[in-house]
Amino acid sequence: MTAPDAHREPTTTLAPTAGPTTAGRPADNRFKILDATIKRHRRQPDALLEVLHTAQELFGYLDRETLTYVGRALRVPPSRVYGVATFYNFFSLKPKGAHSCVVCLGTACYVKGADRILAAVQQAYHVPPHGTTPDGQLSLATARCIGACGLAPAAVFDGDIAGRMTPAAAVARIAPWMPHDQ
Amino acid sequence: MSVRTLTINGQPVSATEEQTILDVAREHGIDIPTLCHFDGLSEHAGCRLCLVEIAGSPKLHAACVTPAAEGIEVTTHSDRVTAYRRQIVELLLAERNHVCSVCVANRNCELQDLAVAMNLHHVRYEPQDPQLALDASHPRFIMDPNRCVLCTRCVRVCDEIEGAHTWDVMARGRRAMIVSDLNQPWGESPSCTGCGKCVRVCPTGALFEKGATTTVRDPDFLTYLKTAREQKLWIR
Numbered sequence: 383m384t385a386p387d388a389h390r391e392p393t394t395t396l397a398p399t400a401g402p403t404t405a406g407r408p409a410d411n412r413f414k415i416l417d418a419t420i421k422r423h424r425r426q427p428d429a430l431l432e433v434l435h436t437a438q439e440l441f442g443y444l445d446r447e448t449l450t451y452v453g454r455a456l457r458v459p460p461s462r463v464y465g466v467a468t469f470y471n472f473f474s475l476k477p478k479g480a481h482s483c484v485v486c487l488g489t490a491c492y493v494k495g496a497d498r499i500l501a502a503v504q505q506a507y508h509v510p511p512h513g514t515t516p517d518g519q520l521s522l523a524t525a526r527c528i529g530a531c532g533l534a535p536a537a538v539f540d541g542d543i544a545g546r547m548t549p550a551a552a553v554a555r556i557a558p559w560m561p562h563d564q
Numbered sequence: 565m566s567v568r569t570l571t572i573n574g575q576p577v578s579a580t581e582e583q584t585i586l587d588v589a590r591e592h593g594i595d596i597p598t599l600c601h602f603d604g605l606s607e608h609a610g611c612r613l614c615l616v617e618i619a620g621s622p623k624l625h626a627a628c629v630t631p632a633a634e635g636i637e638v639t640t641h642s643d644r645v646t647a648y649r650r651q652i653v654e655l656l657l658a659e660r661n662h663v664c665s666v667c668v669a670n671r672n673c674e675l676q677d678l679a680v681a682m683n684l685h686h687v688r689y690e691p692q693d694p695q696l697a698l699d700a701s702h703p704r705f706i707m708d709p710n711r712c713v714l715c716t717r718c719v720r721v722c723d724e725i726e727g728a729h730t731w732d733v734m735a736r737g738r739r740a741m742i743v744s745d746l747n748q749p750w751g752e753s754p755s756c757t758g759c760g761k762c763v764r765v766c767p768t769g770a771l772f773e774k775g776a777t778t779t780v781r782d783p784d785f786l787t788y789l790k791t792a793r794e795q796k797l798w799i800r
Contacts, residue, residue, distance in 0.1 A: 446746050459723075460745045460755065461732035468734040468747075 412440045420455045427458045430466055434473060443474045479514040479521035481540050481559040483552070488527030490534040495549075499535055500524065502549030507560060519560055572638045579632035586614055586627040589640060596640050597649060597678055599656075600715035601628045602765050604786025605724060608716045613649050613678070616640050624648070653678050658689035659738070660696070661710040662768070669769030669779045675713060676768075696741070701751030704774055705763050709741055712770035718742060718762035725786060730756040742770075 419436040423429030433456060437448050444467050453463040467473045485491075485500045500511065500522075507520055514521045530536040533545025539555050568579045572589055579588045584607075589596050599611035607628045614627040619637035624645060627638075639645075656662075656675060664670045678684075696709040716733060719742065723729040730753050734743045744753040763771045764782055772779050784800070792798050 449746055459729035459732070461729060461743060464743060464746045465732040465734050469736050 415440055416452075417455075420452075423456075425456055427456050430456055430458050430463065431470075434463075434467055438473050443477045445475070476514070477518070480519050481556070482521045482523065482538075483556055484523045484525050484528070484538040485552070486526075486528045486530070486534075486536045486538075487524045488531065488534075490531035491527075491536055494535040496535040496537075498549050499537060499547050499552045502553055503556065506553045507556060515560075517561065520556060568632055568634045570632055570634065570636045570638065573640055574637075577632075581631075583632045584628055585616060585625070585630050585632050585638055588632045589627065589638075594640055596627050597681070598628060599674060599678065599713065599767055600717065602717050602721070602786065603783060604790050605717065605720045605765070608720065611652070611713070611715060613652055615645050615648060617642050617645060650682050650684060653682060653684060654687045654689060656713050657684075657687050658691050660712065661691070661693050667711060667769040668772045668776060669711070669766075672779045672781050673769060674767035692738070694738075699744075699750050700774070701749035702753075702756070702758070702774075703751060704758060705750070705760065706772055706774055707742070707744075707750055708770050708772075710770075711768045712742055713768055714740055714742065715767055716742075717765040717767065718771060721761045721765045721786070725789065726757060726759050726761050728755045728757050728759075731762060 416433070416437055419433055420429070423432060430452070433452050434444065437444055437452060441448060449463045449467060450460060452458075453460045467475065483503060485496055485503065487496050487500070503509070503522060504511065507515055507522075509515045509520055509522045511522055511524055525538075528536060528538060528543065530543055530545060533543065535547050536543055536545050537547050537552055538544070544551075544555065566581055568581065568583075570577060570579065570588070572585070572592065572594055575592065575594075577588055577592050583591075586596055586598065586601065596616065597613045599613050600608040601611075601614065609626045609629045612626060615624040616627045616630075617639040618625055618630075619639070627640070653675070657679065662675065664673065664676055667673065670676070694710070698710070699707040714733065719731040719733060722731045730744050730750075731742055734741050734747060744750045745755055750756065760773075763773060764780065764785060766772070766779070769779060788798075788800050
């Protein structure tokens with residue numbers, strides 16, 4: 383591509399092999415998809431959020447290498463990349479579990495006992511809020527309001543909203559995901 | 565360049581196009597308290613201490629980013645803004661750990677000065693005292709986030725003057741913190757040049773020199789640096 387800003391190309395190419403490091407990652411085409419997003423935004427620093435979004439969806443989390451890689455590609459200082467990645471709850475700097483449970487703690491859900499649902503899940507599977515079980519099976523998160531107040535108390539299991547939850551129903555819903563010895 | 569005329573506390577003053585209310589007030593010896601403002605840096609408008617009233621406007625305006633517009637009537641010390649400023653300083657004092665007697669910046673601290681100027685002897689709010697980890701990994705400097713008021717002076721001086729952009733703000737709300745690079749120990753930061761400008765602009769004892777028993781205040785050093793750079797005039 384003969385982009386007008388070709389003279390500002392970083393000295394390292396964007397190919398995964400020449401990136402900061404890809405050690406420990408399966409050799410896949412996810413970096414190619416990330417590069418495509420970076421190029422689509424013509425490496426403009428203001429595309430940071432867009433590119434981090436893509437990286438988060440591709441890798442499931444943002445590790446130091448990915449943050450460094452994105453920063454270099456978009457010419458954004460590392461500390462700003464880190465600042466943006468930690469400002470938004472959407473981004474995660476740690477790998478997420480195979481399954482996710484988001485308990486809504488919005489006003490309506492809270493009034494209907496969302497705190498008890500959260501406590502029950504925490505206790506049943508030994509998982510801290512915004513944490514993941516040691517075996518990497520379950521990530522627990524909370525949200526301020528998922529916009530399903532009519533279904534209060536609500537929770538989201540692997541992207542599916544479940545309304546009128548009870549502590550027991552939430553624990554039961556997660557049970558099939560977990561090893562049986564728990 | 566057109567001249568603007570306005571009044572501050574009933575006193576008629578004139579201003580140039582690019583001046584803010586804060587610039588004009590300071591020029592005329594009217595003291596508007598500030599914390600995040602530092603001569604020579606861009607404005608952050610985060611501390612909200614320079615809030616002033618403008619006749620006819622129901623909201624308060626941050627003097628550091630509000631242009632001195634034609635005909636406006638500014639009040640800098642009404643009961644309303646004075647009460648807000650006091651509350652802001654109280655909240656800042658309660659947010660982290662600001663025990664002056666054991667702080668390196670004691671008697672050289674802008675937060676302390678603000679509290680003294682307001683005759684603030686009591687904080688209405690429960691101190692949060694979050695017990696944040698101190699970063700002493702840098703060979704020359706120490707960063708104590710417990711004293712930090714998140715004014716972002718260090719972030720701006722590192723980006724705008726030194727050009728390294730080592731510092732930035734992570735997270736938000738009460739979890740917000742100043743971090744170097746990818747939240748790594750300062751001493752391991754590959755971008756830090758160790759120039760110490762961040763330490764010199766810090767209003768409190770959050771950034772200080774190792775082994776120092778007091779901090780140094782040098783409010784004019786960036787103005788000096790900029791005059792030297794841009795006009796080749798080395799005058800202090």
